[in-house]
Amino acid sequence: MYKSPAGHGSLLIALNSTNKSLIVIGHNSLAASRSFAGLDAGCNVVVIGCGLDSACDEIKFRVSADQIEYLTATSHSQLEAAFRSCCTRTSTTIATITDCGINDSHDNSPSIHSLVQLSHSLNIPINVTDHPLLCDFSFPTSHRFSLPDGSPSPLQLAVTTNSKGCRLASRIKRETIALLPKNIGSAVHNIGLLRSRAKRYLSRMKLERTTSQSSLSEELADFDNLNAAVPQLSRDNTTEHASDKALRRMRWVAQISEYWPLEHLAKMDEADIDSLLDAYGEPHQPRTPKTEFVPQWPLPPPHDRHALSLAPPQSPKPRKGHIVLVGAGLGSPELLTIAAYRALKTADLVLSDKLVPAAVLKVVPQSTEVRIARKFPGNAEGAQAELMQWAVDGARSGQVVVRLKQGDPFVYGRGGEEVIHFRREGYEAVVVPGLSSAMAAPLMGGIPVTQRGASDSFLLCTGVGRGGRVLSVPEYARARTLTILMGVARLRELVESLAQLSYPPFVPVAVIEQASSPSQRVVMSTLDGIVKAYEGAGDQRPPGMIVVGWSILSLHGEHGDLSVLDEDAEKHDQERVHRWLNGKLSIITEGPGRAWDEWLKEVERPVVL
Structure with missing residues (x-):
């Protein structure tokens, strides 16, 4: 159920040494x-x-x-x-x-x-x-990161090899530092300000730390379910209980820490931080760099100095704005489509969902303005309206606006709502499809959604409905793979619902997190074991999805298991599951796999598009 301690390591602590x-x-x-x-x-x-x-x-x-x-x-x-x-x-x-x-x-x-x-x-x-x-x-060998003015930041990095290689520890430290953004110290400093101001807000409400309110503390909020459903805010939220407001704020801070790119966090100033906590007032967008100048093609012919024009100078025509709805795919920039790459490189304004990872946003030129959705808990509707208004305002000012959405814009991405809204405002959005996690994320984890001998169909559903309602899940079909998006936060509820619909307790289940990224993780177990397995796997790594079905076994091991749909195969299901898990509660894999990593290294050279 839980990790077995290996022993013989060091207890790594950060000791408050002031005046000691x-x-x-x-x-x-x-x-x-x-x-x-x-x-x-x-x-x-x-x-x-x-x-x-x-x-x-x-x-x-x-x-x-x-x-x-x-x-x-x-x-x-x-x-x-x-x-x-x-x-x-x-x-x-x-x-x-x-x-x-x-x-x-x-x-x-x-x-x-x-x-x-x-x-x-x-x-x-x-x-x-x-x-x-x-x-x-x-x-340990350590490093303290600095702020732009040279003063020390709160961020310290320590590496220990437990006396097995001090020189190697120093090298690991140097190479780790080189991989982090240069302004990483500022990101930590700004999040510290954000947390402390949110905490002062709690103090002003004089909330007691009772058992029922323990999740309001900044420490426990980090371990709380980041994406647990909360009621949507109404237009008149003056009647909302103070503790509910506090919980929203602390979850908002935790989600910013988890989802927003480090570079974006590092660039915030105090006004931006106050703006983020002003959850119930008029939205204030943090200041961002000015957009780069994009030349118009084709270039006009060179001016002839000997030509004489008697016509009055013409006023330049206003540039026509555009809105491009782009799917960012799974999360790895390697899986962006060529059209998505071009859209990000030529945009004047990028409006990004909070789930789009930093690796994809790095494709955007540094001089291009990037705004990230302010979808704090309970404000999905308000933030969606805000994003659509930003897009229309940008297009009216002559900008090329990219509305960047994780996965595919039309797979539980509210892309259709945005297309209709933009059309009503006089803009026909260009839609650039993206690789959907519904099929691609399982594949990155070695799980096909269909496979001859294991699954002849798959069904996609969401774990959360409009307004935070739980959706009903489909009945069990042995030859079908069920994929559930946005359901990890409600894993326990979903498992209970599936069990009531005749899903066998030993049917394989997989939770796939951060697919295609270096921190990808796949937790696999049975229906009656997946909750314990996932809770015992460590910190959550959103975003994630759930796969239920026998196709999870089809590519496992040297020979796989393609006999699930054979005649009388059901009689051997518990035996095949025991063979798959080898007597363990779960199987956990980290990263997209060595073959993927090695292939990326082999093709790591510039591609001119």
């Missing part, structure tokens, strides 16, 4: 590095060595700047006395030995072991360089 003590025994460059790490965390740092003259330059500098305290110990007894004295100053102290540093001897083992025993007797955690068996903890 760090004792550094040594005076070399590593001692200086440990001292700086303590100072950066707000520790009171005390360095013990055999004399300041023998210390490295950085230690001398920090002592002269009154940043650290230096104690001299030239014998084992002085070293232990200084160590004991430091340990009694504050309630929480940690210690590290980088070099014993009391004499020029190369063998300080007796002093090291004595200090380790002393620290243990005083309940002081200690780290000893190059002696992993003596360590209570280790220092």
Whole structure:
């Protein structure tokens, strides 16, 4: 049901070290590095060595700047006395030995072991360089990201190999940093402001932290079901209970953290943050960069300097705007259609759904304005109307507006509503189809929706109806694959409904999340086991979908299972399921697969469209 602990790892924690003590025994460059790490965390740092003259330059500098305290110990007894004295100053102290540093001897083992025993007797955690068996903890290689003005951001990255390769840990850290946006620190800083202001809003309502209201806390909101249905806001929401408003706001903050591109979060200013929390006032769109100039083709002929025109200059004709409804596909930019790619590259304004991943939005030129749907919980209708109005306003001003929707615009994407609205406003939208997750997401997880010998049809439905109502699910048909979009948030309810419609408890079920992205995950189990399997798999990774049916087994393993529709095959269903799961509750796969990753590397070269 739940993950089995592997053991022998490190308990990674972020310790609030403000005004706590760090004792550094040594005076070399590593001692200086440990001292700086303590100072950066707000520790009171005390360095013990055999004399300041023998210390490295950085230690001398920090002592002269009154940043650290230096104690001299030239014998084992002085070293232990200084160590004991430091340990009694504050309630929480940690210690590290980088070099014993009391004499020029190369063998300080007796002093090291004595200090380790002393620290243990005083309940002081200690780290000893190059002696992993003596360590209570280790220092990971770390990096603190900066804000644009050079000040430190709240974001820190730490990597540990558990003493199996410090140099390799440093390399992994460098390469991880290189993969993140340069302004990632600003994104974390801005989300922190957003959370704190939402939290102050809760405080103003003076909500008590009762059991029924525990989900209102910012901590629990992150672990709450992000996409759980909530009632839609009415035009007059003055009667809404304060706790409901608070819950909407905290889920809105959590969804922004989960869905919005990091670059977009990093570019927000304080006015944008206030705008996002102004959930019940007039919508305010965050400021974005000006659009790039798009030249008109074909280019006009060159001006003849010797020609003479007596006609008065003509006023330029206003540029006619357009609206293009584009399907973004599964999520990987590799799966964009050529038409979608061209639309994103030439747009003046991109209006994106919040589920469109950052990898796709990176295709849009940086100078093009991008707005993301403000679909906070309960505001789907209001945000939809806002997006459509933005599109019409942009087209009227002469812009080419791309309305970017995840998957295919007409598969539970409200594309038809938008086409009709734009038509009424005088604009016939160009529709660019997208690869729908209904068929493509299962395939990325190794599950065909139809397969000879396993499934001769498939049925698509949604897990949530208009206004948040639960839809009725179809009855069981052995030769049919059922795919459910937007249903993961209601997995338990859907499973109960399927069980009541004669779906066997051992019929295979799969939950597919973030299909085609590097963080794709597929959780597979049976109908009576999928809820426990999914809840035990770790954090949710929206967006996700559900597949129910025997086609899930058809490509599994070396030979697959294409005998589901054979005569009397039902008699062997429990046996085939046991063989598939191999006695386990579930099968979990990560990523699109090695073959996909290796193929992308092979074809990784520029494509000119």
